[in-house]
Amino acid sequence: MKKTGAEIFVDSLRQEGVKVVFGIPGGVVLKIFDVLHQQKDVEVILTRHEQGAAHMAEGYAKATGKPGVVLVTSGPGMTNIVTGLADAYMDSVPLVAFTGQVSTNLIGNDAFQEADNIGISRPCTKHNVLVKDVGELARTIKEAFYIATTGRPGPVLVDIPKDVSTDKAEFKYPEKVSLRGYNPTYEGNKYQIKQAAEEITKARRPIIYVGGGAIFSDAANEIRELAETAQVPVTMTLMGLGSFPGTHPLCVGMLGMHGVYWSNMAMHHADLLIAIGARFDDRVTGKLSEFCPEAKVVHVDIDPTSIRKNVEAHIPIVGDVKTVLKQLNVYLRSIDGNQSDLKELRRPWWKQIEEWKRTHPLRYEQGDKVTKPQFVIDRVFDMTHHEGIVVTDVGQHQMWAAQYYKGSKPRTFITSGGLGTMGFGLPAALGAQKAYPDKLVLCITSEGSFQMNLQELSTAAIYKLPVKIVLIHNNFHGMVRQWQDLFYEGRYASSYLGDVPDFVKLAEAYGILGLRASKPAEVEPVIREGLKHRGPVLMDFHVDPFENCYPMIPAGGAQHEMMLEDPPELRKVDRGGQAKKKDKDKVEEGEGVLPA
Amino acid sequence: MEHIISVQVENKAGVLARVAGLFSARGYNIESLSVAPTLDPTVSMITIVTQGDDRIIEQIIKQLNKVIEVLKVVDLTETNFLDRETALIKIHTRPEHRDEAIRIADIFRAKIVDSSPTTYTIEVTGDVDKVEALINLLKPLGIKEIVRTGRVAIAREAAKVPTRREAQAAKA
Numbered sequence: 001m002k003k004t005g006a007e008i009f010v011d012s013l014r015q016e017g018v019k020v021v022f023g024i025p026g027g028v029v030l031k032i033f034d035v036l037h038q039q040k041d042v043e044v045i046l047t048r049h050e051q052g053a054a055h056m057a058e059g060y061a062k063a064t065g066k067p068g069v070v071l072v073t074s075g076p077g078m079t080n081i082v083t084g085l086a087d088a089y090m091d092s093v094p095l096v097a098f099t100g101q102v103s104t105n106l107i108g109n110d111a112f113q114e115a116d117n118i119g120i121s122r123p124c125t126k127h128n129v130l131v132k133d134v135g136e137l138a139r140t141i142k143e144a145f146y147i148a149t150t151g152r153p154g155p156v157l158v159d160i161p162k163d164v165s166t167d168k169a170e171f172k173y174p175e176k177v178s179l180r181g182y183n184p185t186y187e188g189n190k191y192q193i194k195q196a197a198e199e200i201t202k203a204r205r206p207i208i209y210v211g212g213g214a215i216f217s218d219a220a221n222e223i224r225e226l227a228e229t230a231q232v233p234v235t236m237t238l239m240g241l242g243s244f245p246g247t248h249p250l251c252v253g254m255l256g257m258h259g260v261y262w263s264n265m266a267m268h269h270a271d272l273l274i275a276i277g278a279r280f281d282d283r284v285t286g287k288l289s290e291f292c293p294e295a296k297v298v299h300v301d302i303d304p305t306s307i308r309k310n311v312e313a314h315i316p317i318v319g320d321v322k323t324v325l326k327q328l329n330v331y332l333r334s335i336d337g338n339q340s341d342l343k344e345l346r347r348p349w350w351k352q353i354e355e356w357k358r359t360h361p362l363r364y365e366q367g368d369k370v371t372k373p374q375f376v377i378d379r380v381f382d383m384t385h386h387e388g389i390v391v392t393d394v395g396q397h398q399m400w401a402a403q404y405y406k407g408s409k410p411r412t413f414i415t416s417g418g419l420g421t422m423g424f425g426l427p428a429a430l431g432a433q434k435a436y437p438d439k440l441v442l443c444i445t446s447e448g449s450f451q452m453n454l455q456e457l458s459t460a461a462i463y464k465l466p467v468k469i470v471l472i473h474n475n476f477h478g479m480v481r482q483w484q485d486l487f488y489e490g491r492y493a494s495s496y497l498g499d500v501p502d503f504v505k506l507a508e509a510y511g512i513l514g515l516r517a518s519k520p521a522e523v524e525p526v527i528r529e530g531l532k533h534r535g536p537v538l539m540d541f542h543v544d545p546f547e548n549c550y551p552m553i554p555a556g557g558a559q560h561e562m563m564l565e566d567p568p569e570l571r572k573v574d575r576g577g578q579a580k581k582k583d584k585d586k587v588e589e590g591e592g593v594l595p596a
Numbered sequence: 597m598e599h600i601i602s603v604q605v606e607n608k609a610g611v612l613a614r615v616a617g618l619f620s621a622r623g624y625n626i627e628s629l630s631v632a633p634t635l636d637p638t639v640s641m642i643t644i645v646t647q648g649d650d651r652i653i654e655q656i657i658k659q660l661n662k663v664i665e666v667l668k669v670v671d672l673t674e675t676n677f678l679d680r681e682t683a684l685i686k687i688h689t690r691p692e693h694r695d696e697a698i699r700i701a702d703i704f705r706a707k708i709v710d711s712s713p714t715t716y717t718i719e720v721t722g723d724v725d726k727v728e729a730l731i732n733l734l735k736p737l738g739i740k741e742i743v744r745t746g747r748v749a750i751a752r753e754a755a756k757v758p759t760r761r762e763a764q765a766a767k768a
Contacts, residue, residue, distance in 0.1 A: 122610070122614055122617055127664045128610075130610075147664060181606060181664055181666050181667045182664045303662070305655060305658040305659050305662055
């Protein structure tokens, strides 16, 4: 029996085991939504903006490892998911986005709500396809899921013209995919892995540097085994957090621009760098010419383009992280099973790292008048025992969350890394919550990011997704303000956000519990009450607007050249008074900042 | 350094855009580009002439390989290869210049493939040096228009001749 394209679409999703689709209907996808409406296997989450749908699918994918699925209409529906596609492409998130397209006979005629979906999405997808014939639909969907989830994962877009969804064809879902141009390498080169094992046993100051690839590859156990067998400290990138337990004695925390002092120093002084599923992003390396000057580099990655892109690899290994590490651990055990010898060899290295850690720990000074943002984040993690799924937005709060997070499970720290998409947090948290309705999902955000997608509070309310939103309310685009203080002589060009809206009232308007902590003493009670509440909560923490995030490697600086606190000239200025004065001027000039 | 890269791709809509887009998005340079189907009509061959140091060329090749529809990438510069280009050159022909134009064309074994009372169109095929040399000689006569195909290249079959890399290795 022949089926319509829309029916084939839904049957194909069933075949892929898709449980939930995030999206918004529109003219050319009505047929598909109509079929989805009449069945129960695939649930549709109606978001309030297509960008929200894309980030929700990302949150879902990052939390589960399964592909996130987006379904939107043509034209503006598609252009609104571009940020989500670009974000997923940068962070290697398996995403399959289905976009509606005008009927094939109208394509190219500037039809209503027509956009060149394929052309627009080409540079921000792993692959994209326009389906021109309903007979091709099932195979294309099969290939889309295959490409999105294998090799280095990434977003795939399938563009479905309206007539393809209404035309009929026999439905036969292909059993396997054969693409002659696509063959990801999973097994690493054995000789290279052996070489790496030898270098690891010889090194005196080795360090393991883990990126997001380790999480996609589910390699947490293998990394732990490697670190323990070889007695090597582990540092993680923002995307790698969760791949190694934050409380493990071999863990040295996050590295990079706002990484902890001791991990950046350890990187700079290492004689062997074991990079695992990481891509040497500029936020990690700092100044390339002074990056890890003494280190030999072992680089394991499934994507050959990541290797030798920024940093020379002495031992490049192209392959799946988990598969390669399993092999590497076997060699390591066969070379030398004696952990105590290795411990002895590296004792001075450990002593040095401990020394760095002791002299320059993370710190903030919490008084009793103004709440420090780090205090809120620190308390939230403490009171939730670093369990649950943490989803952040982008900016200072993201970096503090990363610094203070000590979680021990992969896929529990979800953030927008490569693209740095403000507005990612809330929808991604909702996506993660949809995947795990019973788990605690924290959305750590700040009002700059939050307001970029706050419309999804509706989605939270309607689908009863009980995310706990921790809003670090500092009246500024905090990271921008920090850079302006440090590098632009404190001129706050367009970084001041004012004091609108009232977030507690906003939450209430959506039927969500809103709580506010204006003083340090109110922080813990608010967290306690928020966590106790069964539905979604928005906790509004008013914090010191002028707190800066340290350590910081200034852009273009080398890894060991960290700023550790406000420079003296910044500490002298009464920035609070200055900003208030500036606000006052703005109000008088009618710039729309509301008086307190 | 100049590299000639031949890229076998699926003969499908949008593939060329993906390949070209990859070059523009990453700031790589395309000096010339030619595309045509191969013996297998489902496969097209793209020949790209590009510039870059070893690291950039390595990235270009890796990035090209990453494109789903790309089947095979060969940096011909690494091998012994043969490259050719065809140009159509339309020149002004005042009566006193016609003999000169024909003579120059003859020297280069080029053909006059079209003529009008005021112009000749000359077709030439050869390596870049030959085409450039012919253009330079024709310039004084007055060139009205030039169309060039861009270069195509193919590896030589003589396996006994050492490649440039082998030659370098042998020297070292």
